[in-house]
Amino acid sequence: MFLIKITNSHPVTNRLKEYIDKQLRQLECMNVADPETLRKHLERIVHRANVCHPRCHPLKSYLNPAYTKGDYTAGVSELIQFSLYAHRGTFEGTPAPTPMPAEQGRQATLFS
Template sequence: MYFAKITNYHHPKNRLQEYLQKQLRSLECITVENPEEFKKHLETSVHRANGKFPRCRPLQTYYHKAYTEGDLTCGISELIQFSLYTQRGVFDPSTMSAATMPGEAAQAELFV
């Protein structure tokens, strides 16, 4: 599982970029099961938008590994970049012990 987050965004300069920006802002903070499907969705969106606005310079998508192992970076040139973060675990407060959670007693000992 991956978490999609917009990590870089440029303001649209033409109608093609405005059109894509409206479509892709809805992908902010979603869970992605298959990053290849996310990539195909971006490519399809850009291909349709390039056809709809032929007078604008066509945009291209990119997709590559991020600096952190397991994470991915994808986006559309000159417009938006998404980082797909790998889910590294699930937060479960019931599994945390009292030793890992400082309580009032631990703070009181500091002032003795």
């Protein structure tokens, strides 16, 4: 499993970038089982957007291994960049607190 996090984005300058930005911002903090699934999803969105907006300069999507082993970097041209962080363990909640033994004797106070 990989966590998708937006790490870099640039302002939109045309309708093509506006459409892609709107579609990809929805991926923030989602989980994906396989990075190739995300790559294919990005390719579909970018291809559909390039066809719908033929007057704009076409954009390209990418997926590359990151510097950290097991993580990936994905994005669309200079518009937006994602980091895919591999889940590295499981969260196990804290154990239930153990009851404190009752103090025996008189309680100490500052007032008499």
